[in-house]
Structure formats: structure tokens, C-alpha cells
Amino acid sequence: MRRKDFLITLPILASVLKGCIKKGYTEVILIDKELCVGCGECLNYCSYNAIYLPKTSNFWVVEEECVGCGKCEDVCEDNAIYVEQRGFDINSDNCVGCGDCAKVCEGNAITFDPEEYHVRRGRCTGCGDCIEACKYDAIYWAGGKAEINTSKCVKCGDCYKACSYGAIEKAEAHINPDKCTYCGNCYEVCKYDAVIKGTPAIMDKEKCTNCGKCYAVCPTGAIKGELYKATILQENCVACTSCISHCEFGAIKRG
Amino acid sequence: MKKRVIIFTIFLTFFLGFSHLHSKDCPSRLFANLKPIGDTNFYWGVELKSFFYNYNGENYLFGSISSAISYEGESSSFQFEGIYKDKKYTPCKDLPEISPLQIRRLNFEKYLSDNFSINLGRQEITVATGLVLDDFFDGLSFKIGDRSYLSGGAGVYSIYVAKEAIGCQKCFFYNYRPCWKNLVHTEWGDILMGFLQYNLRIKKSEYGLLYVRSQTQDPNMRTNTLSLYSKIRITRSFQIFSEFAIQHFDIDNDIAYGINTSVLKTIRYSSFGSLSLKLSYLHGSTGENSMFTPIFGTTYFGERQHFTVRQGNIYGAVLKYIPSIYKKSSIKFAYYLNSEKSAFDFISDEFDATLELNLDKREKYKILATYSVWSGVYKGSQIAVNLRIVF
Numbered sequence: 001m002r003r004k005d006f007l008i009t010l011p012i013l014a015s016v017l018k019g020c021i022k023k024g025y026t027e028v029i030l031i032d033k034e035l036c037v038g039c040g041e042c043l044n045y046c047s048y049n050a051i052y053l054p055k056t057s058n059f060w061v062v063e064e065e066c067v068g069c070g071k072c073e074d075v076c077e078d079n080a081i082y083v084e085q086r087g088f089d090i091n092s093d094n095c096v097g098c099g100d101c102a103k104v105c106e107g108n109a110i111t112f113d114p115e116e117y118h119v120r121r122g123r124c125t126g127c128g129d130c131i132e133a134c135k136y137d138a139i140y141w142a143g144g145k146a147e148i149n150t151s152k153c154v155k156c157g158d159c160y161k162a163c164s165y166g167a168i169e170k171a172e173a174h175i176n177p178d179k180c181t182y183c184g185n186c187y188e189v190c191k192y193d194a195v196i197k198g199t200p201a202i203m204d205k206e207k208c209t210n211c212g213k214c215y216a217v218c219p220t221g222a223i224k225g226e227l228y229k230a231t232i233l234q235e236n237c238v239a240c241t242s243c244i245s246h247c248e249f250g251a252i253k254r255g
Numbered sequence: 256m257k258k259r260v261i262i263f264t265i266f267l268t269f270f271l272g273f274s275h276l277h278s279k280d281c282p283s284r285l286f287a288n289l290k291p292i293g294d295t296n297f298y299w300g301v302e303l304k305s306f307f308y309n310y311n312g313e314n315y316l317f318g319s320i321s322s323a324i325s326y327e328g329e330s331s332s333f334q335f336e337g338i339y340k341d342k343k344y345t346p347c348k349d350l351p352e353i354s355p356l357q358i359r360r361l362n363f364e365k366y367l368s369d370n371f372s373i374n375l376g377r378q379e380i381t382v383a384t385g386l387v388l389d390d391f392f393d394g395l396s397f398k399i400g401d402r403s404y405l406s407g408g409a410g411v412y413s414i415y416v417a418k419e420a421i422g423c424q425k426c427f428f429y430n431y432r433p434c435w436k437n438l439v440h441t442e443w444g445d446i447l448m449g450f451l452q453y454n455l456r457i458k459k460s461e462y463g464l465l466y467v468r469s470q471t472q473d474p475n476m477r478t479n480t481l482s483l484y485s486k487i488r489i490t491r492s493f494q495i496f497s498e499f500a501i502q503h504f505d506i507d508n509d510i511a512y513g514i515n516t517s518v519l520k521t522i523r524y525s526s527f528g529s530l531s532l533k534l535s536y537l538h539g540s541t542g543e544n545s546m547f548t549p550i551f552g553t554t555y556f557g558e559r560q561h562f563t564v565r566q567g568n569i570y571g572a573v574l575k576y577i578p579s580i581y582k583k584s585s586i587k588f589a590y591y592l593n594s595e596k597s598a599f600d601f602i603s604d605e606f607d608a609t610l611e612l613n614l615d616k617r618e619k620y621k622i623l624a625t626y627s628v629w630s631g632v633y634k635g636s637q638i639a640v641n642l643r644i645v646f
Binding site for chain 2: 128
């Protein structure tokens with residue numbers, strides 16, 4: 001127990017502090033309704049019945065909105081949340097490296113490796129299927145085999161799909177999970193179903209203590225809640241600030 | 256885990272490679288699905304194949320594991336593939352035992368310029384419809400040109416890797432093709448070959464001239480073959496393939512000729528899928544003393560009528576349907592009729608029904624089931640199931 005908390009629990013000191021209130025020495029404690037998740041944790045640390053919360057909030061996951069980033073799983077101390085596959089990933093079979101995802105990525109999290117299309121000449125049989133498939137005249141003949149003019153190539157992936165011999169090496173997007181903001185723009189914009197969304201988080205209501213940490217960290221608003229907000233009863237508050245130090249969401253502040 | 260798989264592949268490849276310079280061909284998707292080793296220009300892959308046959312009520316089982324490593328650089332490439340094959344209850348009783356451990360590919364290709372490359376080692380060469388040239392050989396080849404090109408090569412016919420040798424399920428055929436039976440007994444180095452080809456591309460069609468020289472220990476098989484071929488794409492859904500070859504036999508200056516031609520028409524409906532019809536005709540003539548015998552060619556006609564080219568006339572009709580709901584699958588019905596009625600009438604006609612199922616776009620996971628029934632001297636029926644997995 002911290003020294004301050006200990007002192008507040010002493011009846012004599014409490015009465016002194018109450019006296020201070022009456023004399024106007026105390027600060028005003030306020031609750032930011034935007035940040036409060038109604039977890040009720042502050043109630044445990046208020047010795048003066050100065051916080052009013054009609055009911056503890058409770059939370060659930062909306063699967064359609066969840067991108068499986070796993071942030072909720074990380075913060076849940078009660079192991080009540082499970083995410084099987086996390087965050088966004090690229091299905092390399094479908095990705096043609098067109099670059100649409102990189103243009104809309106909010107976190108600059110998408111890189112390309114390889115960056116350009118390329119013919120593996122050792123595997124090219126010179127069948128010409130890729131040349132026929134290319135609508136942009138970006139493939140030409142060289143030594144009876146295909147070769148790609150990268151300045152004309154728009155990375156549509158048609159040549160890659162047309163080649164039966166695995167001779168076309170395509171450009172391919174990769175997502176850096178450290179930079180990903182889970183905005184989901186890449187998923188929305190991809191025409192080739194190449195962006196894979198993580199599996200939705202699964203919440204075990206038996207284990208959930210409604211602490212609200214998952215609600216607070218969810219970047220896509222996929223965790224919804226039946227929300228109640230706490231209120232400071234100023235007539236009881238002695239401004240001991242214990243509630244401030246125990247609120248993990250930073251919702252309680254000095255006035 | 257991935258590292259261990261790569262190390263295992265490298266070990267397996269070299270282990271298989273140094274065992275024996277023998278191999279046989281089976282349809283493979285290994286080189287189309289190689290994966291890079293880290294950030295290097297090296298690639299690796301492993302392929303498992305299994306063939307189950309019920310032939311006239313008897314069961315046969317073949318299986319193989321192939322392992323490959325390739326290097327694909329800017330100015331050169333290198334390919335290496337080893338294979339282990341095993342068989343149980345096979346009917347290939349009269350054929351020589353060949354080591355189950357073999358090399359299928361071992362070649363180095365150097366790109367001397369954008370338009371000129373040379374290839375050294377065990378390699379595959381396919382020209383036109385495959386009537387005259389479609390096989391493996393050990394030697395040197397070159398290719399020069401851009402859109403149209405000149406290519407040529409010379410070397411030793413890789414008889415144990417040959418597509419028409421005892422590979423996969425195809426050994427049945429050699430049981431009743433005496434001349435090929437003799438050929439698979441041939442030792443490595445007994446057959447030398449050289450070829451020169453000019454391939455001309457006009458729009459989306461190809462035309463060409465091919466010359467092949469066969470120099471064998473057997474004087475009956477010393478031949479010069481000249482082939483004129485075309486692959487004409489009138490539209491994307493209508494194509495005509497044809498090859499006409501003349502063969503000259505040194506021993507008696509006899510002349511024979513072969514024709515392989517087909518027409519392919521595809522009709523596509525977005526809601527229904529696609530329907531393809533292929534009509535084909537194959538003919539091999541008989542000279543005064545000889546018959547058309549393209550040692551390095553393969554022409555696939557049905558599951559059982561898998562002839563290189565035989566004398567007489569074979570007509571084929573294949574109807575293939577790819578449903579729009581699952582484009583990775585297909586159903587195929589084929590009928591082949593051999594109009595030649597002679598002592599060599601092993602198969603008069605054949606009907607095949609095939610169901611093909613690919614579990615992915617790159618055909619790494621494939622299931623192929625075929626029911627065949629045929630008439631003739633060796634009439635019978637067969638159910639075949641092929642499985643393929645590429646890692």
C-alpha cells in the first residue's frame with residue numbers, strides 16, 4: 001500500500017481532510033465520460049462512497065467488425081479473449097503485387113518483395129501464353145523465351161496466372177505487423193482477395209470480469225458494450241486522488 | 256521447421272542424384288511450384304505421387320517421391336531433380352529392372368545474351384505436337400533469336416528417363432509393343448541424336464521446320480526425320496495443331512511418313528463453365544520395309560492407346576467440361592478409334608471417362624480418376640486413380 005493510500009484509511013486523517021474540504025482547500029475530481037468504461041474499479045479504492053456507478057458495464061465482440069488484431073487478447077489479464085489468427089496478412093497465392101493496398105495503408109506497413117515482375121528463364125518454355133495474356137504489351141520475346149518490360153508492366157497478374165510452368169515471378173505485398181494500424185483499408189481495396197483478415201476474437205463470458213480493457217484498446221470498435229459511466233459525488237469526495245491513480249483508462253482527472 | 260524441410264530436401268536431392276543416372280518420366284508439377292530458399296536465387300521442392308490401377312480385376316500400385324533444387328540467376332540457371340520410384344504388383348514382368356533411384360534433370364543453362372542461350376546436361380526438348388521430338392536427352396543445345404528462333408542440339412538419348420520408357424503406369428503398353436520392348440533394353444549411349452529447328456512466330460501462331468538425326472547401334476533405327484509443323488490460333492477458343500513428318504531409313508533408303516493433327520474448339524459461358532471439343536487424327540505409314548518410328552517423340556492418345564505413332568489411322572474425339580462453380584475441376588470423355596484391322600490390332604477402340612480435381616490453382620494437390628474400356632486383341636477395362644502433392 002502506498003503511503004498516501006494508507007494515510008487516507010486512517011479515521012483521524014480522514015476527518016482532517018473532510019475539514020479541509022469544508023474550508024475549501026480541496027481540488028475537484030472529475031470523470032471524463034469519454035474515457036470511462038464503467039468497469040467499477042475505482043469504486044474499490046474510494047473510501048468515501050464518492051463515486052456513483054449505476055451498474056458495471058459488460059462487453060462483447062462484434063465479429064463482423066473485428067479484424068483479429070489481438071490487442072484485446074494482449075490486455076486481457078483474465079484470459080477471457082482468444083484470437084486464433086491475428087491481424088492482416090497477405091495470401092501470396094492471390095496477391096499480384098498491384099500496389100493498391102500500399103496506396104491506402106495508413107501506417108505505411110506494406111512493402112513489396114519482389115518489387116517487379118520477372119521471368120525465370122530457366123523455367124520458361126517459350127509457349128507464349130503470358131504474352132497472349134498481357135493486355136499492356138509488357139512482355140516481349142528474347143531468345144525464344146519471354147521477358148518482361150517493367151516500365152510497361154502494370155502488375156495485373158494476368159501473365160502469372162497464364163503461365164503453367166511457374167516461370168513468372170510476380171511482385172508480392174507483405175504487411176509489417178509492427179507498423180499496421182489495423183485500419184482495414186487494404187482488406188477493403190484488394191480486388192484479388194489477397195488480404196486475409198484475422199479471425200474474430202472470441203470472448204469467454206465466464207472468464208470476463210468486464211474490466212473494459214479490451215473495449216479501450218480495440219482499434220476498430222469491434223468490442224461493443226452495455227456502457228455505464230461513473231460520476232463523482234462531490235459532496236462525499238475528499239480529493240484523496242486514490243481513484244485517479246487506480247483508473248487504468250485515465251478517465252479520472254483533477255478538475 | 257521450414258529450415259529442417261529445406262535441409263531434408265537438399266539431402267534427399269543429392270542422395271537421389273548420385274545414386275544412378277537412370278530415370279523415367281511421369282507428369283510432374285514440381286518445377287512449376289518451386290519455392291525460394293530464403294532470399295537467395297535457389298529454389299527447392301518435393302513432389303509425392305501415387306498411382307493406383309485396377310487392370311482387368313488385378314490391382315497395381317506405383318509411388319514416387321521427387322526432390323528438386325534449382326538456381327535461377329540473371330545470366331544462368333541450373334536444374335537438378337532426383338526421383339525415387341517404387342512399384343508393387345506391377346505387370347511389367349518382362350521388362351528389365353531399373354534402379355528406383357534416378358536423376359531426371361541435371362542441366363546448366365547460360366544466357367550469353369538476351370537472344371542467345373546454351374543448355375548443357377540432362378534436359379527436355381519438346382517441339383510442336385511431340386510427334387517427332389518430345390523427350391529427354393543428355394547433351395548440349397542452343398537457342399538463338401527473339402520472337403522467332405533457331406535451335407539445335409546433340410547428345411545421347413536418355414533412354415531410362417525417356418517418356419516412352421517404363422514410367423508410371425505406361426509399362427502396360429510396352430508389353431505388347433515388341434519394338435519398344437527392345438528399345439528399353441538399350442543401354443545408355445546406344446542412341447545418339449541431333450536436331451535443328453527453325454520456329455517462326457506470326458501473330459499468335461507458330462510454324463516451323465525440324466530435322467532430327469538418329470544414330471543408333473541398331474542399323475534399323477538410323478534415320479533422318481524432317482517435320483513441318485504449325486500451331487495456328489485462329490481465335491483464343493479455336494486452334495489447329497498439325498505436324499507432318501517424313502522419315503528416311505539409312506539401311507534401305509526406305510521412306511515412311513507420319514501425320515498428327517488436331518482441332519480444338521472451346522465454348523465458354525460465364526454461368527455454365529467451358530466446354531471443349533478436340534478432334535484428332537494420327538497416322539503412321541509403312542514403307543516397303545520399314546514403318547514410321549519416331550524414337551524421340553510421344554503422342555498421347557488415351558490411357559491405353561498410348562502409342563508413339565503406329566501404323567494405320569487413329570481418330571480421336573475428346574469432350575471436356577470445366578464447371579463455372581469450381582474451375583479447378585473437370586470432367587472429360589474421350590473416344591479413340593483405330594481403323595486399321597491387322598495382326599497388330601491390339602486396341603480397336605477405347606473409351607475413357609476422367610474426373611480431375613485440383614484443390615488449388617497451381618495444381619499442387621491433384622486427384623485424377625479414370626475409367627477406361629477398350630476392345631481389340633487385348634480387350635479389357637481399367638480404373639486408375641492418380642494422386643499428386645507438391646510441397
